[in-house]
Amino acid sequence: MDTNTATPDLVRHPRHVERVLAGTPTSDGAGVKLTRVLTQPLQRRLDPFLMLDAFGTDNPDDYIAGFPDHPHRGFETVTYMIAGRLRHRDSAGxxxxxxxxxxxxxxAGRGLVHSELPEQQEGRMEGFQLWLNLPSDQKLCEPGYRDIASGQIPELQTAEGVxxxxxxGASHGVAGAVQRERTEPLYLDLHLPAGAAFEQALPAAHNAFIYVYRGALDVADTPVAVQRMAxxxxxxxxxxxxxxAGAEGARxxxxxxxxxxxxxxxxxxxVMNSNEQIFQAVEDFRAGRFV
Known part of the structure; x- marks a missing residue:
């Protein structure tokens, strides 16, 4: 872990909260129960992000069936596991x-079929899946996959213990595990002790949100409770x-x-740019032309 005790990113004009949202309970895959935090009506507002699902349960019945083989085209999926074990396989090997x-x-690029299946029969399964859009000229790129172990994710600790x-992306001079030139995603998991403050520089034109999954936060004088998106x-x-962070800290x-x-x-x-491209994606999948 890198320890940063220097002056944090200087934020002179912090953003305010436009609104605080609760996710929508739903299920996906073979019946996995989850909360859709970033829903389809928010895609344009939070471009380049298409979806964020949060899942967390101690009940194996809520996750044991997992996500059997299913296709994707035109975007990237980022799955972050907080607790549990999930086996990934795809048609590209x-x-x-x-x-x-x-x-x-x-x-996913031009097309993949993959599965995500639990490798546990009991215990807690918790994590997130984020969908990140690809630019139009990269939607049919070669599919790729990267498995990033916990120890490969760069970390830092601020003077306030965050x-x-x-x-x-990057935070306080520390570059993250993944960089993307066009969408420039920033993805931080923040662990704040009780009462600790944190600030992060953001370009004014970038769309941004915060999802609280433990405790509570005050964001620019707006309270954000657990399981809420700011x-x-x-x-x-x-x-x-x-x-x-509030009195109990926050994540x-x-x-x-x-x-x-x-x-x-x-x-x-x-996820493409036109209905014609969607029709082609369906045809290609049915014809077995995905990787």
Missing amino acids: HEGLLENGGVQWMT RVRVIA LLRNDAGSDGVRMR ALLIAGQPLNEPIAQYGPF
């Missing part, structure tokens, strides 16, 4: 085991975000990125 604190970063796991305003002249995801400002056409697991 990639395979990995996602365990506590690890990340599976998959680029532990920052830098999955993507959608941050794109304030003119803003240069970052400030937050402070939260801070996610931000450069919008693509391109049309979004989605049909289930296919």
Whole structure:
């Protein structure tokens, strides 16, 4: 772990909270229960992010069936495991085991079929899956996959004792495990002690949100309770975000990125730029032309 005790990213004009949202309970795969935090109506507002699912349960009946073989095209999936074991296999021959604190970063590109199945019969399963859009000229790129173990995720600790796991982008001079040139995603897992403050520089044009999954936060004087998303305003002249944990501390995801400002056409697991491209994706999948 890198320890940062220097002056944190200086935020002179922090963003405010546009609104606080609760996710939508749903199920996916073969009946896995989850909460859809970033829903389809928010895709344009939070471009380049398409979806965020949060799952967390001690009941094996809620997760044991997992996510059997299913296709994707046109975007990237980022699965972050907080607790549990999930085996990933795909049609390109990639395979990995996602365990506590690890990340599976998959680029579906022109098409993949994959599965994500629990490797446990009991105990807690908890984590997140984020969908990150691909630019139009990269949607049919070669599929790729990266399995990032917990120990490979760079970390830092601020002078106030905030532990920052830098999955993507950079924070306080520490580069994350993944970088993307066009969408410039920032993906931080923040562990804040009781009453601790944290600030992070953000480009004013980047869309950003915070999801609290333990405790509570105050974000620019707006309270954000557990299992709530704070959608941050794109304030003119803003240069970052400030937050402070409540009396029980907090754990939260801070996610931000450069919008693509391109049309979004989605049909289930296919995300393209036009309906014609969606029709082609369905035809290619049915004809067995995915990897």
